[in-house]
Amino acid sequence: MAALMLRWSCLGKRWVLACIDGGSRHGRGAAIGLTSRRKRGQSSVAQQPLIAVQKSRKGEHEWAAVVGLEIHAQISSNSKLFSGSQVHFAAPPNSLVSFFDASLPGTLPVLNRRCVEAAVMTGLALNCRINKKSLFDRKHYFYADLPAGYQITQQRLPIAVNGSLAYSVSVGKKPSQVSTRTVRIKQIQLEQDSGKSLHDEPRSQTLIDLNRAGVGLLEVVLEPDMSCGEEAASAVRELQLILQALGTSQANMAEGQLRVDANISVHHPGEPLGVRTEVKNLNSARFLAKAIDFEIKRQIHELENGRKILNETRSFDDKLGCTMPMRDKEGKQDYRFMPEPNLPPLLLYDTASLPPGADPQQVINIDWIRERLPELPGKTREKLIQQYGMLPEHSFTLLNEVGLLEFFQNVIKETRAEPKKVTSWVLNIFLGFLKQQNLAVNESPVTPSALAELLNLLDRKAISSSAARQVMDMKRGNPRAINKLIGLVRKATLSRADPTVIKEILERKLSS
């Protein structure tokens, strides 16, 4: 299926079809925003003539996309949700499997207290109502990585409901043009993770590793209040930051600790919602927005060509950049939900309802947890703005980049330079340098101390700002710049500086 090459703009919740290539000469219904350029003989993937819509009414081509998310976050805990086996990433296969995880007959689930606390903390941080009574259910389906033939989850009455998550998106070309959006949180539920299947095609077999089977998950369900990939990615990023700040999940997508499924549909504004598809297992922040946007475009393209959208499950192929129907889902599954008979209702208390003489080991007090919640990202950003006078968009960048906030705070500690200077250097020059070199903050050859010293020199006016920038150049491996640097330094110190001393200082710094 050839993919249309189209440029979209996500203005609020409207998708405007702006085709950059492929003019249409089939009647009056040309798409809006056609350019006159038309390249023939190009690959069919890039340029396809747009099939015209016969009638051209105002707003005809406006589409609204609706995106909801189901996010699974692995709970950061020592042991699993219902058994005592340990939780470790990348352990030898089947080395962390208890009798219960292996579904040995006669074994029973025992609820892990830490997982419940993690769920309550997350619910509170997301402004949810914590249900003082919640229930566990069995969700049945047969799959090799689900030893019991059912997953224990919370379908009827989850632990937290009706919350909200605020996130920000850029609404214009300028970095200052950010807008805060809110997505409603339908519910948070506790459930078991499944094991892992490794398909060994050459030998026609599947290898099963149950290390992950039974690990506690928080499923966070976001209502379909988002309208494009960028919004979804921002919401996910903010949730990640919150979970990490709480310590309830490390939320590292690369390690499978955070997985996202997206529910996507399109419709004309004013009309009822369209049929939705589910895009499963979006496991990378990079591809999340891409996959969602692709699916939106695909649906629009299908509908514009008179076809129907199937209510199906799809997966994202990151190499091809497109979504594909998942082969092993045939028809709709009936999960035959049934209450989990081995787990009584989960009862939580607050200070007012705590039974007198209750064993603190056996009860959970929501108020106690609320009083001890760590600082959330929103609050951290607020403090940065107040304390250092930085712009809101700067505070977002500082938190969004893994490790950058810590780096920034370490530089601030060691430098006399003004915070605004530090902010500017860290966000523009330092971050820019990292991006160019394709490095993460924790891979940076420049340490906070090094940058702090450089800024100190700058502050004392011992070197000029262009010299300082060249130091950064040095780190890229351009040794000849050092002499140029010395020349500049000497100039800056009105030739009173001893070049040898300066060279030594610079070399010492540059080699660290």
Add this chain to the structure above:
Amino acid sequence: MLGRTLREVSTALKQGHITPTELCQKCLSLIKKTKFLNAYITVSEEVALKQAEESEKRYKKGHSLGDLDGIPVAVKDNFSTSSIETTCASNMLKGYVPPYNATVVQKLLDKGAVLMGKTNLDEFAMGSGSTDGVFGPVKNPWSYSKQYREKRKQKAHGENEDSNWLITGGSSGGSAAAVAAFTCFAALGSDTGGSTRNPAAHCGVVGFKPSYGLVSRHGLIPLVNSMDVPGILTRCVDDAAIVLGMLAGHDPKDSTTIQDPVKPFTLPTSADVNKLCIGIPKEYLAPELSSEVRSFWSKAANLFESEGAKVIEVSLPHTSYSIVCYHVLCTSEVASNMARFDGLEYGHRCDINVSTEAMYAATRREGFNDVVRGRILSGNFFLLKENYENYFIKAQKVRRLIANDFVNVFNSGVDVLLTPTTLSEAVPYLEFIKEDNRTRSAQDDIFTQAVNMAGFLSCLQDCQQ
């Protein structure tokens, strides 16, 4: 010696009249002699002798672990026993050797009990005859009693001596037979709809079903998680009390056990019933009730009355709905509990390699008998989205009503209910198999399963003794 009660033989051990090893060997020898009963699936001879040896050492040093030390016991083969094959009388678990002990088994062993073996049952505890396990049916020891043999001689001549043996009832028939045949002094059964009480009645032993939540189910391979309890079979009520005292109490591994501490108790030596109020539920006067059972029921009621108890008629109005309600809930939970048997991690696995689905299907078809498969299919039907409300939820509501019937009666001053356990005495196997498992279960559970749904305790003792 083997015909004594648990308490009596325990005293004998403490006083040195007999040693644990001698006792163990006598029981092993009797098990061999009564092999034709087919009460045992596995006889754990080596293990038992070792345990007996250890018990003997303790007695010699004067460090006995209590009333159960050195006492031969048997355990139904749906309890997980570490390093001893546990089959649930099913092909699905043939050769399955668990790596852990059920809590109740561990408790018995911790008190020095000597494990003689794993007893026979209906496959996965589904049945009321102990006739539907893959190792064959269990024969009621009373089939070989003088009374029965005389009765048979009067009825038909030229009959094969053994062709008309009686069933033990089920599903804990093996445990009941083991106790009745004197091969052990106590046995564990399980009770979901009457599976301990029914065979106890047929085999003339005491069958005790504790209240749900009193005794841990960890390690009991489940039939219906919300109704199952471990059951106790002994030859007298006092013995059952001893065993219960060892087994009851909270288990952190079973979240459905009650947290409150269990106070140890001893039964009074003479029963004083004149403060007792006994209820006779009128709905239990079923037309199918045999005249013999009915007359014993009357006799028992009269006996209590003559000793000073108050005996009154009570009503459990929702009794007639309980069988159907039980079947919906039971099959639904069965469908769920059996989902884990896929041949991947343990148990039987078929030879098919084509695909996971094909493997699952063939494994389960080969591993389960048609009683189990029938219940799985029914249960899945009731759990389907379109049926859930009408069947499962409805049954849960009816269950609440049935439970409330009991609560209301016990709140109105009644201390205990007196009812029959079975419709008639033990029937011959050939008679029993004329109807299928489902029909028989529906008929035979009528007096016993309402109590399972309500969670209450129930104990029976044979009237003829």
